[in-house]
Amino acid sequence: MTTPTCAAEPDARLLERIDAVVARLNRARLLGAQGRLAEAAQELAALVTQHPQLAEAWRALALLLRSLRHPEAEGCLRRALQDTPADATLAAELGLLLLEAGRVAEAGAAMATALEAGAEGSILRLILGTALAGQRQHGQAADQFRGAVALAPGMAAAWAGLGSALEALDRLDAAAAALRRALRLNPQDAAVRTALGAILRTLGRDGDAELELRHALALATNQAAAYANLGALLLHRKDDAAAELSLDRALALDPALAEAQLNRGILHLTRGDLPAGWRSYGWRFAARRNAVPHDDLPLWAGEPLAGRCIVVTAEQGVGDELMFASALPDLIAMAGRVIVECDARLVSLFTRSFPQATVRPRGSPAGDAELRIPAGSLPQIVRDRLSAFPTRPSWLVPDPDRVVVWGRRLAALGPGLRVGIAWRSGLMTTERRAAYTRLDQWGPLAAVPGLRLVNLQYDDCAAELDEAERRFGVPIHRWPDLDLKDDFEGTAALTANLDLVIAPAVSSAELAGALGGPVWRFGHRDWTQLGTGVRPWYPSMRLFGPRAGESMGDVLARMAIEITRFAPA
CATH class of the missing domain: 3.40.50.2000 (Glycogen Phosphorylase B;)
Incomplete structure (x- = not known):
């Protein structure tokens, strides 16, 4: 039986169209492999517009937009999952995207889909734990890392992640044990040795901490964090000269390393070098990962305040608030109007003690304030030398x-x-x-x-x-x-x-x-x-x-x- 020639022509045209689509898909992949991601995305977007039924193109476009952190990545991932709902990679990427956006419940559902679809459980749990740790959800992160090491006890990265999460939960002995497991699996990991050294320093085991930190630096001399932690250890030990040398090395490698900047500032203050110390003390918010209150207002740098309204924002603990409040009378004498934010438990005491100021609880709206100054930054302006400390016996007035x-x-x-x-x-x-x-x-x-x-x-x-x-x-x-x-x-x-x-x-x-x-x-x-x-x-x-x-x-x-x-x- 012969095939009619009229049927062969449509089949040939169909194959040609398929070949053209495959060629465009391969071209987009090649552009992506060459790092020409924007061009690859354009090619794929045009392809799915002309061929919306092409699942492979949707999948490639979704993963590419996700790698670019494109705002349309979520929609594209969801569209690709309509065609292949059991695609573990797509589900995992959607879960991570949702987690980064703080939509934890939706992220958990997507991750569960990925696991059901056959995603490698230990790897996925490692990724999820890392993302949760980035969101400061350390308890949930620790659970994911535990799940990862239960499935793959030889996964050094998961043990390291577990150690980091436990450290954030102040479970330092358990954190040190997890990091030691990671080092047994990968003894050459300088970053993990640095983390272990930092924990041992916190535990008061300075000798062991120093050994780990120096070992980390022997493995990789570019470890700014190791120099910073060693500097903090030496500062605690009162070896100021060696501490300064180590902190300077850390900052030579990474001038924006907030912990090293802060500790160098504390070293200057400890020595009585107030101008240099106060400048570096300004790194405390970044070093402690604390939010900066009213950061939409300009920071006061000491310029004249006549007729202007400034808000003093509370920070750190109550003891720090009480100490830094000693500078409030100086500021009140300089400013047109001062708003003082403090712990709610101090409001009435501060109101009586500083009657010329408006006192309100920390976290209050900025209101009509024009400038801001964190309480711990006031000394940089009004206590820049020891002679600037007044001899007044007190600054608080009890009821x-x-x-x-x-x-x-x-x-x-x-x-x-x-x-x-x-x-x-x-x-x-x-x-x-x-x-x-x-x-x-x-x-x-x-x-x-x-x-x-x-x-x-x-x-x-x-x-x-x-x-x-x-x-x-x-x-x-x-x-x-x-x-x-x-x-x-x-x-x-x-x-x-x-x-x-x-x-x-x-x-x-x-x-x-x-x-x-x-x-x-x-x-x-x-x-x-x-x-x-x-x-x-x-x-x-x-x-x-x-x-x-x-x-x-x-x-x-x-x-x-x-x-x-x-x-x-």
């Missing part, structure tokens, strides 16, 4: 009526030196733990005759107080109707009636100093001393630091000896 009430309550305790005590921060990360004490270490002070100990520790410490009273045989006075954590007005009135406050670097000590009361602050040297043996911010504060070989418990014992000289007064 006079509540001061009277608390005066009566403390008088009821009987004669003796009324000493407020606190022993740790409310934010006890692993890195901060070494700077504080346990209440059971306060025995030498509790044994000093004539002291009336008053609790200023503002977290949940009732059980510790009960145990300390049994151990020491003396009362530690506290009142159930005073919330030391949230009632700063009541705490300020109580503190104003104390003869002395003994505390580490916590808001209780900062509040006492801001009120002008005597404070004995114990702890290591820090940058807020600005190269001096005191803290210039607080004229009424005295510092007690550990000597060579001393623990914080030894410092407390030394303070007990000192207070016996002070008590009779």
